[in-house]
Amino acid sequence: MSDDARRAVILSSGGLDSTTVLAMARSEGYRCYTLSFDYGQRHRAELLAAKRVSEAFSDVEHKVVTLDLGSIGGSALTDTAIDVPEEETQGIPVTYVPARNTVFLAIALGWAEVLGAGDIFIGVNAVDYSGYPDCRPAFINAFERLANVATRAGVEGGGIRIHAPLLDLGKDAIIQRGLALHVDYALTVSCYQATDAGEACGRCESCRLRRQGFEAAGMPDPTRYRTND
Template identity: 70%
Template sequence: MVKKAVVLVSGGLDSATVLAQARAAGYECYALAFDYGQRHRAELVAAKRVAESGGAAAFKIINLDLSSIGGSALTDMNIDVPDAGASGIPITYVPARNTVFLSIALGWAEVLNANDIFIGVNAVDYSGYPDCRPAFIEAFETLANVATKAGVEGNGMHIHTPLMALSKADIVKAGTQLGVDYAQTVSCYQANDKGEACGRCDSCYLRREGFEQAGIIDPTRYS
């Protein structure tokens, strides 16, 4: 029997790696992206590229409008994206984003009769977002198993986070070994319509450091 999994694909480095890992583990992958009003819309084009080249069985974009509630530099054009190095939880944090994304992924997983969801959250080289930590994932998996027909009937739902404890360099190495083409990905919080990165934001900094520490050429295109 083919194992099915829903894989959250943003178009960035981490989710491209996770898709490759899920495929390597034998899953038939259903890639899910979100048009949530983000300023870096080039990532949606990248998400489609990543899903297609990564061998996803299907690719779906869900339309949400998180810009209607704002509160983040990624969804409110009146808030500037800060350069890397700010302390605390940065203004690029999108309130409840991963909770919303995983909830919809959970619904699609039930429809597909899939018991597995993959997400590329990381708690080592990351921006300090609260919904990227192990405690959040553990709590959401508990919720998933009391909130779904599958969970209640004993067909446990599982949230996989294979990147959680890896450095960005280790992620780059892992993806490279699996043949991920990182030139297809867009990580920048304010990438232009061509997918070119700013080189200044926190995401650009972490990505650049990852390639440098891995000793692998960085294919990122900068504006």
């Protein structure tokens, strides 16, 4: 890929959705810079997965930014005193991390300005998702408007575009799109309580959505599940 290709920052969690988005952005000719966050999450395996995914795309630069969202608590993903639910829940679940995507996109926006990138990609989904408010079209549209009044790139440059290409896709359609782009989903981790080795619990909501997606897509599930509990 040439150095003059359009640059884009891709938020990467090492999961199924963000990996598909990375493949989509790359297929559109973007020079991709992946951004992950060590934010105090319990499921540390996602950071290793994000590194594996980025290495699989040889022209990608990968950055990990350290935050401490665990210090404010409020989520089962950052607070060990809150159990990760293994049954379906009503409303916004305790796995919601307060303002997480707002914080992540703000930092991605800063890096995009430094890189001279006018595009940021995020793998949020408003169909097969957990009800998180920061995974909805209204949030993405509002953040893009904010980005274009709060930055030099927005005021004096060519503007910032927030891409959320999975917003209206079911998990099966996402998987089919990724497989068409030769995504190796065995590299990814989606589980909220994965072991450090990347083995999934098979019981949390993220595991259920992932498994149902592969079943609906008619494809084998490459996820490694824990077998001792």
